[in-house]
Structures are given as C-alpha cells and as structure tokens.
Amino acid sequence: MNAIEIKNLNKSYQNGLKALENINLSVKKGEIFALLGPNGAGKSTLINIICGITKKSSGQIRVFGRDNEADYKKTRSMIGLVPQEIATDSFERVINTLRFSRGLFNKPSSDRYLDSVLNSLELSHKKSNQIRTLSGGMKRRVMIAKALSHEPNILFLDEPTAGVDVALRKTLWSYLNNLKKQGVTIFLTTHYIEEAENIADRIGVINNGKIIIIEYKKKLLKKFGEKKLIFTINRKNKSINTINSIIKKYELKQKGNKITFNYTQNSKKDPASDLLSELNKRSIRFQDLEIKKNNLEEIFINLVQK
Amino acid sequence: MNIRGIKAIYNFEMSRTFRTITQSIASPVLSTILYFIVFGSAIGSRINDIDGLNYSSFLVPGLVMLTILNQSISNSSFGIYFPKFSGTIYEILSAPISPFEITCGYVLAAASKSVLVGIIILATSSFFIELSIIHPFWMIFLLILISLTFSLFGFIIGIWADDFQKIQLIPSFIITPLTFLGGSFYSINMLPEFWQKVSYFNPIVYLVSAFRWSFYGNSDVNIKISIFAIFFFLGLCLVLISMIFRSGYKIKT
Numbered sequence: 001m002n003a004i005e006i007k008n009l010n011k012s013y014q015n016g017l018k019a020l021e022n023i024n025l026s027v028k029k030g031e032i033f034a035l036l037g038p039n040g041a042g043k044s045t046l047i048n049i050i051c052g053i054t055k056k057s058s059g060q061i062r063v064f065g066r067d068n069e070a071d072y073k074k075t076r077s078m079i080g081l082v083p084q085e086i087a088t089d090s091f092e093r094v095i096n097t098l099r100f101s102r103g104l105f106n107k108p109s110s111d112r113y114l115d116s117v118l119n120s121l122e123l124s125h126k127k128s129n130q131i132r133t134l135s136g137g138m139k140r141r142v143m144i145a146k147a148l149s150h151e152p153n154i155l156f157l158d159e160p161t162a163g164v165d166v167a168l169r170k171t172l173w174s175y176l177n178n179l180k181k182q183g184v185t186i187f188l189t190t191h192y193i194e195e196a197e198n199i200a201d202r203i204g205v206i207n208n209g210k211i212i213i214i215e216y217k218k219k220l221l222k223k224f225g226e227k228k229l230i231f232t233i234n235r236k237n238k239s240i241n242t243i244n245s246i247i248k249k250y251e252l253k254q255k256g257n258k259i260t261f262n263y264t265q266n267s268k269k270d271p272a273s274d275l276l277s278e279l280n281k282r283s284i285r286f287q288d289l290e291i292k293k294n295n296l297e298e299i300f301i302n303l304v305q306k
Numbered sequence: 307m308n309i310r311g312i313k314a315i316y317n318f319e320m321s322r323t324f325r326t327i328t329q330s331i332a333s334p335v336l337s338t339i340l341y342f343i344v345f346g347s348a349i350g351s352r353i354n355d356i357d358g359l360n361y362s363s364f365l366v367p368g369l370v371m372l373t374i375l376n377q378s379i380s381n382s383s384f385g386i387y388f389p390k391f392s393g394t395i396y397e398i399l400s401a402p403i404s405p406f407e408i409t410c411g412y413v414l415a416a417a418s419k420s421v422l423v424g425i426i427i428l429a430t431s432s433f434f435i436e437l438s439i440i441h442p443f444w445m446i447f448l449l450i451l452i453s454l455t456f457s458l459f460g461f462i463i464g465i466w467a468d469d470f471q472k473i474q475l476i477p478s479f480i481i482t483p484l485t486f487l488g489g490s491f492y493s494i495n496m497l498p499e500f501w502q503k504v505s506y507f508n509p510i511v512y513l514v515s516a517f518r519w520s521f522y523g524n525s526d527v528n529i530k531i532s533i534f535a536i537f538f539f540l541g542l543c544l545v546l547i548s549m550i551f552r553s554g555y556k557i558k559t
Contacts, residue, residue: 051400073308073402081400087393091325092318103314104401146397 001065002026003154003185004050009059011045011209019045020209023059027154027202032176032186034200036193036300042209043189044084047156051081063154077105080152084159084189086139090132094123094142097131098149105150117145120175137168144172148179155179157188161195173199193300205300221293228292229261229272234285242282250275257287311403315411316418319385323419330381331423334373338427341369342434345491356493357524362435367518368490370427374420374449375481375510378456382416383464383473390464405551409461416457417450424449438521445520451536452513458543465550484510489518494526509535 009023020042027033037043048054050061052072061068063075089097098114118124121141126134131142140160147155157176161169169192176186176199190196196203197217204214213220233243246252250271253260263271272291279286323330342362350361357364389395398408431437439445467473488510494502505511506527516532519525525532 051396053396053399073404076400076402079400081396083393083396085393087396089318089392089394092321096318096321100314100318101397103310103317104397104403106308106310106402108310 001029002062003029003031003064004187005060005062005065006046006050007060009046009049009061010057011042011049011054012057018209020049023209023211025204025211025214027185027187029064029185030180030183031201032180032188032199033202033204034196035187035189035204035206036191036196037189037206039191041206043206044158045209046206047081047158047187047189051079051156052076073106077150078153080147080150080155082143082147082155082157082160084162086136086143088131088139088142088146091130093128093130094118094134094145095127097142098145101146101149107150113151114145114149117148120178121145122171137164140164140168141172144175152184154185154187157186159189159191161190161192169195226262226264227272229263229275230290230292231259231261231279231286232257232288233259234287243284246275246278246282246284308403308407311401312407312411312414315398315408316415319381319412319415320418322385323381323415330419331426334377334423335426335430338369338373338430341365342431346434356496357522359522359524360435363438363522364493364518365491366428366431366435366437367521368514369431370424370449371452371510371514371517372482372485372490373427374424374453375456375485375513376477377423378416378420378453379460379463379477379481380473381419382412382457382460383467383477385412385416386461386464387467387470387473390468391470405548409458409547409551413454413457413461416460417453420453420457421449424453440523441520445517448513448517448520448536451540452517455536455540455543458540458547462543462546462550481510484508485514489514489526509539512536 004025004027006023006025009020009025010018011020012018023046035043035046045054049056050063050068052068063078066075068075092100095111095114095118098117099109099111102109102114115124115127118127121144123138123141123145126138131139134142144157144160147157155176161172164172173195176188180186188195188200200217202214202216203220205212247254247259250261253262261272261275263275342365346362346365350365353361355361355364389398403411428437463473463476467475487505488508489505490510494505494511494515497505512527512532512535515525515527516529516536519529519532
C-alpha cells in the first residue's frame with residue numbers, strides 16, 4: 001500500500017487562479033520523495049491540502065489507504081508537518097511546545113520520547129530555553145522536533161533547509177536518512193537541487209500547478225542526463241579539414257583548441273565511443289580528455305523551461 | 307474524542323495566563339479596587355440606597371459582570387487570533403482534532419480565566435463591603451454560563467479579526483458601552499420609562515440583572531427571562547461557530 005495516493009487533485013481560488021491542475025501522484029511507504037519546483041509552482045499548496053490546512057477543489061487523497069477528509073483524524077495522526085515558515089510561540093519553552101504538539105495529536109505524554117527527539121536533533125541542552133532565545137537554525141530544528149513529537153509515519157517538510165547553513169543542512173540530511181531507516185516516509189519540497197540529488201529516492205517536478213515528471217532519481221539522471229565530452233586537440237594535428245568534417249558530423253562546439261561534444265548515453269547508443277574511435281581512426285591526437293555529467297539542476301531547468 | 311488535544315490547548319492557554327499574570331489577573335483586580343475607591347467609597351457614600359442596598363453592595367455584581375464580559379471576550383479572541391497572526395495555526399489545522407474540540411480547548415480556557423478573575427474580584431470586594439450571596443449555586447452557575455457564552459463570542463471575534471484593531475473593535479465599541487448602559491452601575495428602574503423600555507433591547511441588562519438576583523434576590527428582569535436570554539445567545543454563538551468551521555471562513559483558503 002502506498003503511503004500517499006493522490007488522484008485528479010485540483011485547486012482553484014475564487015480569483016480564478018489554478019494552483020493545482022489534475023495532480024496524480026503516489027508516494028511509496030518508506031521512501032524519500034522530493035518535489036522540485038520554482039516559486040509559486042504549487043508545492044506548498046499540495047502539502048497544505050494533504051495535511052488539511054487548505055481545502056481542495058476536487059480530487060481524492062488517500063493516506064495509507066484512508067481518505068484524508070472522511071477519515072481525517074486517522075490520517076492526520078500519521079502525518080507530521082514542518083512548514084516553510086518558522087512559526088513558533090516565541091515565549092514558550094522548547095520542551096513545553098513539544099508536549100503541546102504531542103498532546104494535540106492525541107498521544108499520551110512521554111518526556112522520554114521527546115527527550116530522545118531533542119537529543120537526536122542536538123537540542124537537549126536547550127530544552128528549557130524559551131524559543132525566542134534560539135538561533136534560526138535551532139528554531140528550524142524545533143519545528144522538526146514538533147513534527148516528530150507524535151511519532152508520525154509520514155513527515156512532510158516544506159523547504160526544510162531554506163536559509164540554513166551548509167553544515168546544518170548536511171546534518172539534517174543525515175537525520176532524514178536515519179528517519180527513513182526507521183521506516184518513516186518523507187515528502188519534501190525544496191529549491192535546492194543538491195538536496196534532492198543527495199537524499200531523495202524519487203523526484204517529482206512541478207511547474208504552474210502541474211506535475212511535469214515523477215521518476216526515480218537515478219532514472220531521471222540517466223534519462224535526462226546529458227553528458228559532455230570535452231577534449232583539447234593537439235596543435236600538431238595535420239589535417240584541419242578532417243577535424244572540421246568531424247565537427248560538422250558530430251555537431252561539436254569548438255572554442256580555440258577545446259572541443260565539446262554534448263551527447264546522451266543509453267543502452268543502445270554510445271556516441272562518445274563512436275566519436276573517439278573515429279578520432280583514433282583518423283589519427284587525430286588530443287592532449288586532454290574530460291567527461292562531465294549533467295547534474296539535476298540542469299535537468300530541472302530544462303524541464304521547467306520546456 | 308481527542309481529549310488530550312483539548313487538554314493540550316487548555317493547558318497551553320492557561321500557561322500563557324500565568325506567564326502574563328500581571329496583565330491577565332492583576333490588572334482587572336486593580337481596576338476593581340479603583341472602581342470601589344471611586345464609586346464605592348468616594349462617590350457611593352453620597353448616593354442613596356438602591357433597591358434597599360447601599361451603593362457599594364449594589365455595585366459588586368455589575369463590576370464582576372463588566373470584568374468577566376471583557377475578560378471572556380479578550381481571552382478567547384486573543385487565544386485564537388494569535389496563532390493566526392504568528393502562523394502557528396498550521397499545527398492546530400493539521401492535527402487530528404475536530405472543530406468542536408478546538409473550540410472546547412480555547413473556550414474552556416478563556417472561561418476558566420474569567421471565572422478565576424470573577425472570583426478574585428469577589429474576594430477583593432469582600433475587603434470593601436460585607437458580601438452576601440443569597441443564591442450561591444446560581445451565582446456560580448451564572449458566572450460559569452456567562453463566561454462560557456462570552457468566551458464563545460470572543461472566539462468568533464478572534465476568527466473574524468484579521469488585525470489587532472478588529473479584536474478591540476467589538477469589546478470597545480459595543481460590549482463596554484452596552485455594559486455601562488446595561489444596569490451595571492444603576493438600576494434600570496431609576497431611568498425614565500422610555501429609556502427603561504429601550505434598555506430591554508440591551509442584552510447585557512439580562513445578564514447583570516440575573517447575576518444581581520443571585521446575590522440579593524432582586525432583579526430588574528424576571529430571572530427566567532434572563533436565563534432564557536443567556537441560553538439563546540449561547541445557542542446563537544454555537545450555530546455561528548459551527549457555520550464558520552464548516553465553511554473554513556477566515557481559517558482555511
């Protein structure tokens with residue numbers, strides 16, 4: 001059974017704005033799913049509808065097989081949410097805000113469990129501090145601790161590392177991986193492609209309220225992963241005409257002695273090998289050879305710009 | 307029923323009260339003491355008895371009512387408005403808690419604070435007058451019922467308000483004037499006949515009258531009519547709240 005199953009979900013506002021259009025999406029139990037998209041693409045709206053904060057216009061959402069409206073008490077008790085904005089009661093103490101969250105989600109009090117959450121997020125030493133005295137990064141971790149306080153099966157993180165320094169970002173990634181190992185399903189939205197590339201199992205791309213693609217990260221990288229073969233030709237090469245004919249044949253880009261070949265590799269075709277064989281056959285020598293792989297960021301930009 | 311959720315909201319709200327004890331409790335007590343000094347001792351000594359009561363004694367139920375109406379409204383309106391303002395409402399809305407349970411948490415906390423303040427005011431007034439309560443059960447019952455009703459009303463204001471000014475709008479421009487003109491500081495019978503009739507359109511008259519009846523056995527309005535009026539207002543607030551939650555008005559987009 002999928003952790004989340006969304007069918008034909010639509011959201012329109014009274015001013016006519018279509019925030020989400022015919023969203024179909026399933027998130028597998030125990031995976032980390034990253035939803036990528038530019039600002040205003042509909043990422044937060046989608047999370048807010050699943051969690052019950054925003055009303056849908058039409059469609060169906062199931063959380064572990066249960067309808068998120070008809071059976072909202074059951075579905076919400078399985079979900080933890082870390083919203084995009086840091087929203088806390090500044091004057092409340094860290095431990096008290098966690099006790100509040102746990103109670104709100106109808107869980108019996110357990111300071112032992114809350115202590116373990118604080119400990120894993122390196123917040124134990126701040127448990128009696130008022131939230132207003134914490135740094136931005138610590139407040140972000142308090143938000144995560146609150147979402148975990150009721151032992152959810154699914155954790156939603158809406159841009160969890162926005163404005164967080166690199167070191168803390170990496171700590172959070174490792175923490176999310178640990179949660180995944182414990183069986184928690186993680187759904188995150190992010191602006192940072194690096195984040196999705198590092199921790200996600202599957203990636204969805206959303207733009208203008210529509211899902212453009214959903215794919216396993218590795219497949220996505222492979223599918224859209226254009227490679228670059230860059231080689232610097234030797235000035236001692238005899239025939240410039242031969243080189244020019246190869247440039248034309250393979251649509252190479254030349255900048256001085258540097259020649260770049262953009263290609264997509266798949267199981268049937270290996271254009272790089274063909275090019276290298278041809279260069280060898282025609283006795284064209286090169287000084288340097290480099291292969292660059294497109295990263296997710298380039299794939300994302302290509303998809304969104306289409 | 308998510309009892310733990312109701313308790314979490316209740317405890318959270320009560321802890322806010324005790325964290326801001328000066329504003330929540332000390333301030334209304336100080337105001338009451340000042341009312342007693344000015345209207346009870348300074349001016350009250352020159353006012354004739356009303357319905358056989360000296361003015362200081364007559365004043366007590368009205369003063370308690372004035373305070374608990376304002377306290378109930380401000381406690382619950384602020385209680386629900388502040389999470390909307392700070393953004394923490396996301397947690398309430400995404401929790402497995404029904405609209406009825408959310409309302410219970412906030413309204414019970416606001417009403418508890420009001421009852422507590424009401425009792426403290428009564429205790430404070432006992433330093434100035436010899437307090438007599440003919441119907442103590444009814445007094446407590448009415449104190450709780452009125453606190454609950456106006457906490458519900460405040461909860462509606464808190465949902466409706468989208469800035470701090472709106473939270474103050476109804477208490478300042480409707481509730482306080484109606485309370486002052488609702489017989490808190492005088493008997494309706496003291497007014498000319500025309501204004502007596504006008505006063506019966508003021509719902510606060512029924513509250514003050516019922517509450518004063520529980521103390522001294524005298525009232526401007528029949529106690530049964532007063533209690534019916536309070537329950538009518540309570541029912542009206544409940545219907546409004548259920549409509550608000552059903553439509554998601556000012557809570558969900």
